[in-house]
Amino acid sequence: MLGPTPSTRRGTIAPTMTTNTPVPIVVAEGDGIGPEITRATLHMLEAAGASLAPEFIDIGEKVYLRGHSAGIESGSWEKLRRTKVFLKGPITTPQGGGYKSLNVTVRKMLGLYANVRPCVSYHPYVDSLQKNVDLVIVRENEEDLYAGIEHRQSDEVYQCLKLISRPGCERICRYAFEYARVNGRKKVTCMTKDNIMKITDGLFHQVFDQVATEYPNIAADHMIIDIGAARIATRPADFDVVVTLNLYGDIISDIAAEVTGSVGLGGSANVGDQCAMFEAVHGSAPDIAGKGVANPSGMLLGAIAMLVHVGQAQVATRLHNAWLETIEEGIHTADIYSEKVSTKRVGTEEFTEAVIERLGQSPQKLTPVNYVGGALLTLNTTVAATIPAKKDRVGVDVFVHWLGVPDTLGTELGALNGDGLELTMISNRGVKVWPDGIPETRCTDHWRCRFETLVPGKPVTVMQILSLILRLGNAGFDPVKTEHLFFFDGKPGFSLGQGQ
């Protein structure tokens, strides 16, 4: 399909940066409109002179339904690991339990820690609520609630773990600043909810501030995610590069895409130290699948980022400018068609041919791109080696599944004090209910019981904790989870209970 010799059928810019050996990549067409937009994209890549050797894999619905809970077959990993480049169509995850997100799995398995999502308004050629937007969201891609570690622990209570690591925070913050530096951007804004999650989001904010000091020429600021998301909605032109945690990044990416009217036009890169995955930001749109009306632009812009990534920046520039010219001329698929500005309503194939016919042209009003010598996506984000802290175990939060009132629990558990551990607090859904709780606090059947060492500065052993839990079990309690309490270099590594 994409042959060894760069095509020069149309246009004149020879892709001099490409090698003669086609670059192997893995392509998955995906579900819904995936096959048609993937084929359209490959067609445009070929016409522009990209030198690629695609290998195809199956992903998505049919793979899930064959019984692979991650939507990808084990044999596909070898191809992904060998080529290290993945152009991925949108997929449909079947309804029903047990299926894991393919995107999350691929990102984490391949160490694709950075999701890079440019968000641009093409006003007045595409109807936008917000004009003059040109921001890039750098979303942490491996951590946060997306670890997908969930447990039902009692009749009433279900839990999901939010996990944040210091190297993960440093790597993504460093990526955001390096991206800003390499691409000549002026400001990086960090968004967290560290007024509530002081330890996890607090870490992200703190690491951001540290990394920022190494980039004195790039402005750095921080916003609480609720205000930040609202400002992305109302004043996106105020932002340049935004770096944030996985879940928040998911939400603000969609807001930014919607307010610029570019959901169908967004491409995204998922980048690691070794591998990278490129895709459209939109979904598989099964309602319009097979009708030949889908807009291939999102996938194309993902593929253009891929071209830059594999060293074919001139082809990328040529193709992106032809696409901008097509948009500017008003040749629009149904999703962005507007009587006010569009000149022609086209289907997938006609749009594809229109872009190909414009290879070698550049837009007159929209800003042309030039990737040559810039816009690399694999950036140097070496993080500081972890320095082991002096870690002292000072107690344990034991969670029990139990029905009753707090004071009864306090009394019964207090009777199990001993061997260096003493009950200091019981909370329910985080609120301290013993000692000195109030009856208005509504309690579930899931109680966090904090036992701490009697002597400050005197650590306890795992054995002391096991023996405590054994006493609880023998007294008829049902321990469902434990969180050990540690001091790191003399400072507590755990939060207080609300009201404590």
Place this chain on the structure above:
Amino acid sequence: MLGPTPSTRRGTIAPTMTTNTPVPIVVAEGDGIGPEITRATLHMLEAAGASLAPEFIDIGEKVYLRGHSAGIESGSWEKLRRTKVFLKGPITTPQGGGYKSLNVTVRKMLGLYANVRPCVSYHPYVDSLQKNVDLVIVRENEEDLYAGIEHRQSDEVYQCLKLISRPGCERICRYAFEYARVNGRKKVTCMTKDNIMKITDGLFHQVFDQVATEYPNIAADHMIIDIGAARIATRPADFDVVVTLNLYGDIISDIAAEVTGSVGLGGSANVGDQCAMFEAVHGSAPDIAGKGVANPSGMLLGAIAMLVHVGQAQVATRLHNAWLETIEEGIHTADIYSEKVSTKRVGTEEFTEAVIERLGQSPQKLTPVNYVGGALLTLNTTVAATIPAKKDRVGVDVFVHWLGVPDTLGTELGALNGDGLELTMISNRGVKVWPDGIPETRCTDHWRCRFETLVPGKPVTVMQILSLILRLGNAGFDPVKTEHLFFFDGKPGFSLGQGQ
């Protein structure tokens, strides 16, 4: 201040629904602009004829700095519990560690499970990105990541627990539908991220669907939060009542306020079965404190909801309509002043007097309110009794702090198999890394090691788990947390690892 006899100095509608006995409430002025907007609000309440007996408490910065980590003194709880009604000014939480959110503490201690935030555009009198908006966000207020249970567990990894309960989900979903029913609203939209968090957010969605079936006359739909937030930003007029989890509700409330241009005009109610708290949605704005320019409207609208709550709906109606008339006449504080539509730029005091002068009047263009006989906030949300499931302990996720490569860990831990428990999977940040991991997966020093019973259907005991952890400890491993694995009525209550 607010005396026993309803004031009739201005206007003529006697507050016939009020009793002659003033209703005791607790008032806290808070920080920053808090004192000036609280006084302005109380002045308007008095002038409108509210029959209230306020008792004052201190909250916020000065209380934090006196050493109360929740920003409230223990003596204040008695007043709150006795009066059950709290009108709260905005507060400033001091920088630095150890402080817990006052709002979260009050909400949870008093069981204020529902945050009710109406969001209205006052176009064209207040500059709005979005017109014709009249939606209400019903935010779950006690659960989610706001439990504030955080633990640092290794040199690299920090954790926050997201806790969701079935009764909590049912109560808030029921509240949303009851609110819709009582207030004549047509649709309730649920927002979750259940494509990723299938167990926790999945529960919320599932309970929503169940409750919806009891309200056949109210439309019900569900959106993934990323798209949902984007649609609140771009098409808020499409929404009526929105119900969602705590964190998502926080984010979309701010988006809705920003796109309607009403951050300074938003009031919010926090409602439980027994108590309720009313406040402005904005913060303490220390930069303009003491200058006499702050807009008291947010606090006033919170107080108007409070009047309805305490049975003074006629006073509430009268005061709200006078406020609408003031806005419509273009008498605006600096935050909403616009040369296009405003007629007079006023300070806090002048705005307050303008509202008072208009008591008895109603807006001509904006829709007047009428609370009489409706808009109650305490709603019947009795939830189904929890039916205990048959619960079988089938294994444990032991998390260890360890440095090395997955296969070594797999081999060393596998050697500790026995006594009915066998290592079946190791994951790092949720991704399966043993067996059959790939080297590209980036690992932290925090490993989730899943041990399960050898014989399907044969439960294990707490003792078996403790003895496993003892073997781990004796072999030199550092167990930092455990999550017991349960089947509930024969179905697994835990998720698979990514790639498993």
